[in-house]
Amino acid sequence: MIELFADDAFEFLKSVPPFQYATEDELQKIIQSLSIELHQKDILILQQGGEPNKYLRVIKKGSVKVFIKTDEGIEIITDYRGKGDLVGYLSILTEDKARASVITLEETLFLLIPKKLIKDLIEKNTSIRDFFNSTFIKKYIDKPVREMDVKRLMSIGSDKLLFTTTTGELASKGVISTFQDVSIKESADIMSRNKVSSLVIIDNNAVPVGVVTDSDFREKVVAKGKDYNDNISSIMSINLIKSDAKEYCFEALLKMIRHNIHHLIVVDDGKIKGIITNHDLMMLQGISPINIARDIEGQYSVEGLIPVSKKTNTIISLLIKEGVKASSIAKIITELNDRLVKKIIEFAERKFGKPPVSYCGIVFGSEGRKEQTLRTDQDNAIIIEDYDSTKDEKTIKDYFTVFSEFIKTSLLKCGFPLCLANYMASNPLWRQPLNVWKKIFPRLDNKSD
Incomplete structure (x- = not known):
C-alpha cells in the first residue's frame, strides 16, 4: 500500500x-x-x-x-x-x-x-x-x-427454506375440523385426541367459518368461567386469515406478524389444504421475526423495547447472508418497525391518557413505502381530528405536544435517528388538524371508493 x-x-x-x-x-x-x-x-x-x-x-x-x-x-x-x-x-x-x-x-x-x-x-x-x-x-x-x-x-442451508418453501408444501395434512354447533367440551376432546393446537370450525357445507386455538380455551373459557356446553362457535375467531398454497412461507410469516396470529389456514383453489403454525415457520429458520414481534408485544416500557429493537439488525444480517431479495427483507423489517412504533404510541397513550380528540399517525420515506432495511431516520406526522369551539384548543395542543415529543425521544432510544430536516410530529408544522392538511395536500379531499 x-x-x-x-x-x-x-x-x-x-x-x-x-x-x-x-x-x-x-x-x-x-x-x-x-x-x-x-x-x-x-x-x-x-x-x-x-x-x-x-x-x-x-x-x-x-x-x-x-x-x-x-x-x-x-x-x-x-x-x-x-x-x-x-x-x-x-x-x-x-x-x-x-x-x-x-x-x-x-x-x-x-x-x-x-x-x-x-x-x-x-x-x-x-x-x-x-x-x-x-x-x-x-x-x-x-x-x-x-x-x-x-x-x-438458497439450498446452502435449511434456514433459507422460509423463502423457497410454499405454504402448501409445509401445511399439515388432514386438517382437524368440527361443526360450529358442537359444544366447547366436545371440541376440546377432539383436539386432545388428535394432539393438535388448533381446530378449524366449519358450517354444514364444510366451508371454514372460524378457528379455535389453545389460547382461545385459556382466555375465553377457563379464564372467564364459560359454560363448557356452549357451542364452539361462541369462542371461535371468525376473522379467518388464509394463505394460498402457492405463497412462500415468507408471506405467511408476514401475515402472522401483521395480524398477531399463530395459525394460518392454507387453501388451494378455495379448498382447505392444511394449516401452518408459528412453530412450523420457526422450524424453517433459526432466528424468527415472529419471535421479535412477540417480544415487542410483550414489553411494558420503552426501556424494554430497546434491546428488542436491536435484534432487528440481527435479522437484517441473517437475511442478507441467506441471499434474500432486498424487497423481501424490506417487507419484514417494515412490519417489525411498524409494530414497534405502534407499541410506543400505546405507551404514550398510557402515559398521557386518552387523547382529547381522535388522531392518525402517518409515516413518510422508506417506512411509508415499506422499503426499510437499515434503520432510517424519523419521518412522521400526526393528523388531528377537526374540532370546533366546544373543544379546548389549548388542551388539545398541549396533549399532542408532549405526546409527539415522547414518541420522538422513544424512537431515538430504540435506534431511529432524528430527522435533520425536522420532518417529525414533534414539529408543530407536522402536527395539524385535518382541515389544515387538506389545504397543504389537496388530494386528501379525494375520497376513494
Whole structure:
C-alpha cells in the first residue's frame, strides 16, 4: 500500500456516490485513513466464502468481475464494476464471509476505506445511510438472486427454506375440523385426541367459518368461567386469515406478524389444504421475526423495547447472508418497525391518557413505502381530528405536544435517528388538524371508493 495524493482522492470521492453526500470534515477523515491497492489483471481480490472485509474498496481505475460459484461448480457472473463502483460493502454490513468472488479484468487501482469509518459514516450521515439502504442494497442483493436459480442459491442451508418453501408444501395434512354447533367440551376432546393446537370450525357445507386455538380455551373459557356446553362457535375467531398454497412461507410469516396470529389456514383453489403454525415457520429458520414481534408485544416500557429493537439488525444480517431479495427483507423489517412504533404510541397513550380528540399517525420515506432495511431516520406526522369551539384548543395542543415529543425521544432510544430536516410530529408544522392538511395536500379531499 502506498500513500495517495490527498487532493486527487478528495476530488475523486466528491464525485462518487455516496461520498458526494459527505461533509467536508467527513471527507477529510476518510482521506486521512485512506490507503490504496494496485493489482494487475486476473488477480482475485475477494474469495467467495473468504474472511469478512476489513475495508470498503472504491475502484479508482480499472474494472472487476463479480461472480458466484454454485455447489455444482457452475460460475455465474452477477456483475461487472468499474470506476467509482464499490466492492465489499455487504461483508462489512453483515460481518460475514464474502458472498461472491471478485477478480480484476485489467490493471485496477482501489481506494481502501476502513470498515469502522464506513460504519461511523452510516450511523451519522442520513444521506449516506439512505444510499446504502435503498440504491446499493437493492442493486447488489437483488441482482445475484435474479441471475441465479433461486432454489440452487438458497439450498446452502435449511434456514433459507422460509423463502423457497410454499405454504402448501409445509401445511399439515388432514386438517382437524368440527361443526360450529358442537359444544366447547366436545371440541376440546377432539383436539386432545388428535394432539393438535388448533381446530378449524366449519358450517354444514364444510366451508371454514372460524378457528379455535389453545389460547382461545385459556382466555375465553377457563379464564372467564364459560359454560363448557356452549357451542364452539361462541369462542371461535371468525376473522379467518388464509394463505394460498402457492405463497412462500415468507408471506405467511408476514401475515402472522401483521395480524398477531399463530395459525394460518392454507387453501388451494378455495379448498382447505392444511394449516401452518408459528412453530412450523420457526422450524424453517433459526432466528424468527415472529419471535421479535412477540417480544415487542410483550414489553411494558420503552426501556424494554430497546434491546428488542436491536435484534432487528440481527435479522437484517441473517437475511442478507441467506441471499434474500432486498424487497423481501424490506417487507419484514417494515412490519417489525411498524409494530414497534405502534407499541410506543400505546405507551404514550398510557402515559398521557386518552387523547382529547381522535388522531392518525402517518409515516413518510422508506417506512411509508415499506422499503426499510437499515434503520432510517424519523419521518412522521400526526393528523388531528377537526374540532370546533366546544373543544379546548389549548388542551388539545398541549396533549399532542408532549405526546409527539415522547414518541420522538422513544424512537431515538430504540435506534431511529432524528430527522435533520425536522420532518417529525414533534414539529408543530407536522402536527395539524385535518382541515389544515387538506389545504397543504389537496388530494386528501379525494375520497376513494
